[in-house]
Amino acid sequence: MNSTQTKQTSVPHIVIVGGGFGGLYAAKSLKDAPVKVTLIDKRNFHLFQPLLYQVATGTLSPADIASPLRVVLSKHKNTKVLLDKVIDIDPEAKKVFLEDRDALDYDALIVATGVSHHYFGNEHWQDDAPGLKTVEDALEMRRRIFMAFEAAEKEPDPEKRQALLNFVVVGGGPTGVELAGAIAEICHQSVKDDFRDIDTTQAKVLLFEGMERILPPYPEESSAQAQKALEKLGVEVQTKTLVTNIADNSVTFRQGEETKTINAHTILWAAGVKASFMGKVLADRTGAELDRAGRVMVEPDLSLKNYSDIFVIGDLANFAHQGDRPLPGVAPVAMKEGEYVAKLIMQRAEGKTMAPFAYQDFGSMAVIGQNKAVANLNIGRFSGFIAWIIWVFAHIYYLIEFDNKLIVMIQWAWNYITLGRGARLITEKSSLQLEIEPPERSDKTATKPQEPVSV
Amino acid sequence: MNSTQTKQTSVPHIVIVGGGFGGLYAAKSLKDAPVKVTLIDKRNFHLFQPLLYQVATGTLSPADIASPLRVVLSKHKNTKVLLDKVIDIDPEAKKVFLEDRDALDYDALIVATGVSHHYFGNEHWQDDAPGLKTVEDALEMRRRIFMAFEAAEKEPDPEKRQALLNFVVVGGGPTGVELAGAIAEICHQSVKDDFRDIDTTQAKVLLFEGMERILPPYPEESSAQAQKALEKLGVEVQTKTLVTNIADNSVTFRQGEETKTINAHTILWAAGVKASFMGKVLADRTGAELDRAGRVMVEPDLSLKNYSDIFVIGDLANFAHQGDRPLPGVAPVAMKEGEYVAKLIMQRAEGKTMAPFAYQDFGSMAVIGQNKAVANLNIGRFSGFIAWIIWVFAHIYYLIEFDNKLIVMIQWAWNYITLGRGARLITEKSSLQLEIEPPERSDKTATKPQEPVSV
Numbered sequence: 001m002n003s004t005q006t007k008q009t010s011v012p013h014i015v016i017v018g019g020g021f022g023g024l025y026a027a028k029s030l031k032d033a034p035v036k037v038t039l040i041d042k043r044n045f046h047l048f049q050p051l052l053y054q055v056a057t058g059t060l061s062p063a064d065i066a067s068p069l070r071v072v073l074s075k076h077k078n079t080k081v082l083l084d085k086v087i088d089i090d091p092e093a094k095k096v097f098l099e100d101r102d103a104l105d106y107d108a109l110i111v112a113t114g115v116s117h118h119y120f121g122n123e124h125w126q127d128d129a130p131g132l133k134t135v136e137d138a139l140e141m142r143r144r145i146f147m148a149f150e151a152a153e154k155e156p157d158p159e160k161r162q163a164l165l166n167f168v169v170v171g172g173g174p175t176g177v178e179l180a181g182a183i184a185e186i187c188h189q190s191v192k193d194d195f196r197d198i199d200t201t202q203a204k205v206l207l208f209e210g211m212e213r214i215l216p217p218y219p220e221e222s223s224a225q226a227q228k229a230l231e232k233l234g235v236e237v238q239t240k241t242l243v244t245n246i247a248d249n250s251v252t253f254r255q256g257e258e259t260k261t262i263n264a265h266t267i268l269w270a271a272g273v274k275a276s277f278m279g280k281v282l283a284d285r286t287g288a289e290l291d292r293a294g295r296v297m298v299e300p301d302l303s304l305k306n307y308s309d310i311f312v313i314g315d316l317a318n319f320a321h322q323g324d325r326p327l328p329g330v331a332p333v334a335m336k337e338g339e340y341v342a343k344l345i346m347q348r349a350e351g352k353t354m355a356p357f358a359y360q361d362f363g364s365m366a367v368i369g370q371n372k373a374v375a376n377l378n379i380g381r382f383s384g385f386i387a388w389i390i391w392v393f394a395h396i397y398y399l400i401e402f403d404n405k406l407i408v409m410i411q412w413a414w415n416y417i418t419l420g421r422g423a424r425l426i427t428e429k430s431s432l433q434l435e436i437e438p439p440e441r442s443d444k445t446a447t448k449p450q451e452p453v454s455v
Numbered sequence: 456m457n458s459t460q461t462k463q464t465s466v467p468h469i470v471i472v473g474g475g476f477g478g479l480y481a482a483k484s485l486k487d488a489p490v491k492v493t494l495i496d497k498r499n500f501h502l503f504q505p506l507l508y509q510v511a512t513g514t515l516s517p518a519d520i521a522s523p524l525r526v527v528l529s530k531h532k533n534t535k536v537l538l539d540k541v542i543d544i545d546p547e548a549k550k551v552f553l554e555d556r557d558a559l560d561y562d563a564l565i566v567a568t569g570v571s572h573h574y575f576g577n578e579h580w581q582d583d584a585p586g587l588k589t590v591e592d593a594l595e596m597r598r599r600i601f602m603a604f605e606a607a608e609k610e611p612d613p614e615k616r617q618a619l620l621n622f623v624v625v626g627g628g629p630t631g632v633e634l635a636g637a638i639a640e641i642c643h644q645s646v647k648d649d650f651r652d653i654d655t656t657q658a659k660v661l662l663f664e665g666m667e668r669i670l671p672p673y674p675e676e677s678s679a680q681a682q683k684a685l686e687k688l689g690v691e692v693q694t695k696t697l698v699t700n701i702a703d704n705s706v707t708f709r710q711g712e713e714t715k716t717i718n719a720h721t722i723l724w725a726a727g728v729k730a731s732f733m734g735k736v737l738a739d740r741t742g743a744e745l746d747r748a749g750r751v752m753v754e755p756d757l758s759l760k761n762y763s764d765i766f767v768i769g770d771l772a773n774f775a776h777q778g779d780r781p782l783p784g785v786a787p788v789a790m791k792e793g794e795y796v797a798k799l800i801m802q803r804a805e806g807k808t809m810a811p812f813a814y815q816d817f818g819s820m821a822v823i824g825q826n827k828a829v830a831n832l833n834i835g836r837f838s839g840f841i842a843w844i845i846w847v848f849a850h851i852y853y854l855i856e857f858d859n860k861l862i863v864m865i866q867w868a869w870n871y872i873t874l875g876r877g878a879r880l881i882t883e884k885s886s887l888q889l890e891i892e893p894p895e896r897s898d899k900t901a902t903k904p905q906e907p908v909s910v
Contacts, residue, residue: 044605045880061516063878070649080651083605100609135882150499150538154555194525196535423518424526425500427590 011035014345015096015106017086017278019046019069021331022112022314025338027079028072033346037079038104040096044068044083050331050395052132053175056141056268057182058190058424066135086113086278091286091307108345111278111296112314112338115329118274118293125246129267132175141268143426145183148266149191150426152198159263165203166264168251170243171271172209172216174366177226179268180207181369184233190424205234206262208241208253210271215366215374217328222366222374225383229368243271273329275316286310291318291326300356302341311344313337319357327359331398336360365391466490469800470551470561472541472733474501474524476786477567477769480793482534483527488801492534493559495551499523499538505786505850507587508630511596511723512637513645513878521590541568541733546741546762563800566733566751567769567793570784573729573748580701584722587630596723598881600638603721604646605881607653614718620658621719623706625698626726627664627671629821632681634723635662636824639688660689661717663696663708665726670821670829672783677821677829680838684823698726728784730771741765746773746781755811757796768792774812782814786853791815820846
């Protein structure tokens, strides 16, 4: 009954696992190719993850940065979208095994399932310090951030009240910087006039980074500018700070020889990522080598050693053939890799070969707040308003292919004018369970120090 | 420590319970009055409920129709918003008891806590046929509607597949009509080109109504026009239909002497409302009379018999002093009642009296689909495009006071041009639990027939 299988006997069948930037751009590049394409994702939408932190901080709604995969690909008559989960593969029989359906045969397999949070062996910290990967993660962060002010407003005890107004962001990479900056803006601008018993400008926003400066992969100049801008917004930047424990609404951290603890009800995790489930599957079935974070080491053409018909792209891939460190886990890399693999598959079909993958890096950007950002581009380094404008237009540009650009632009313009946050509603984790107070913390202990950040 | 109590010794303290249309407009009308106002709500936002069905059907995001109460009232320096829940009152001591805080003393109490779903004694139907009152309700409906197509796409068995494509809306009031019309548009327009193995135009959308016509409170002409428009969209309207059981993804219903059952994975409840918890509290504490739905019978000035300092407004109130039936539970009535009570309290403070409350009804409207609506106004009856335009502008007008108007207008325009639905993402009920398949139904039975609709 599996129509994909019956159809794909005629033309080559390309199976893509994951509808993120890598998988989606591979599919887009195959639109008019003489192949059958099957894109498998366990969610029904592509998520524009670079703006997920704006959902977490109440500027955007999930739908503003989520595009239904079926809509994005509806004009691709050779492409089928399956809402399903890959549970295993057989590289010899060239089969992909699914949770809800019969196995699929492939002629070429593109794996782009990305990464998830990494707590470096302290996975039990997750409840106390949620990370930011999914829409649900973002809504949970939003709920905790805005609920903290509500809980503080009704807290008579000054000490407990301050703990409710302490926000700790763990990890000084782009996500951590963006979250800390946005939370500081919330405290000092958005909600400043909305409470009667608390002064939200008394809130403490701390950004913890393990290495000696935030945005470690960036040039020192950008890191310094970012730190200066964050401090101007009211963020306390703490570098060379290793988190050793998170429990009971408190964070214990080591700075040099000193170990300190701060009480904070809102603790957000932006400190590390680890490969998704498919990484292990590929290692087990193909003998592919994994790096420390579980990412798959790929050949110069993004295929697997000994399996030239299996490709790994995006955050899940460790491409170590360019520069002195692997390519960064960012959207532009994933998109270029997706386009390259699609092209390579077509070239091969025509008996042609292609030069190894090479990424032309246009640089990296991180936004700190309204009209504050750092942009380290190959055309030059920018900071402040210019960098922010570049950042805005770069993101609008990427959103153009989806259906959300217009709304997001309006939202941005609107929030920029009003300094407000339209998406501040606190919604429940479950439609059955109503939490007025932040969830109770259970006593947990752990001593393993946090490893250096690798956001 | 309760600053409200200390402050309110000087000026009268008005306590408002509920931040819906009634409570919010009461608070707005007291902006410059020489009183202390405390608005209590268990949510941190006002919900523009008339458009909630558009969240449920993927046109709008929750934040588009939710306005943070603190933002709406931040300029009201005499007003304090409490995120809390009223658990009891003492009308003799003039005290309101809260879940998280010390009791509040009031000089005047305005109760506007609205209504919730009513399953007429079949509360166990709720899991199988969710109603539409909260943001969480809407997101759950959205999840079920769009997940049904995904499940159908992967269902090989034709019979099961059709069951997944059967949508039953119970209740032919405005909400039921709006839901059924929107779902029909989704099947025949929005998702039509997005699937490869199913033809979404084969979906069945049924609207069940207990009485002999939909929109019972409307003139027969409007009901007929609405039914015609719905049928044109592909909705099967079944009147004189009493639901006798909902279980195992099936609906059993009686038409005359016949009893039938239809298998449908998506069953939505729009058939009735019952008073919220505060109705019973008021009855117990003040001896107030309740109607069949648990709504509080109020005096001509919206106060309670024997308790002239307690007012009930909005959907929770049964105002039977005008016309042959109680005022309808719609936003305009609640707003006018809120304004009236605010004015009355001020007049009394000056020793003046006021004429009883009188509602000037401008008429009622229901939208059936894109450019299809019925409007039964005192200036005349309209249907089709004109009625739809009236409906759009009436809603825009009400949204003006909040911060969502702009976005909602853009969304509407955008969806109108693209016939698309930007907010189609399927999100989880809980960030911890992932449901690919619709939830399993447990076997439930009930025989109590559904009572006539009173949406």
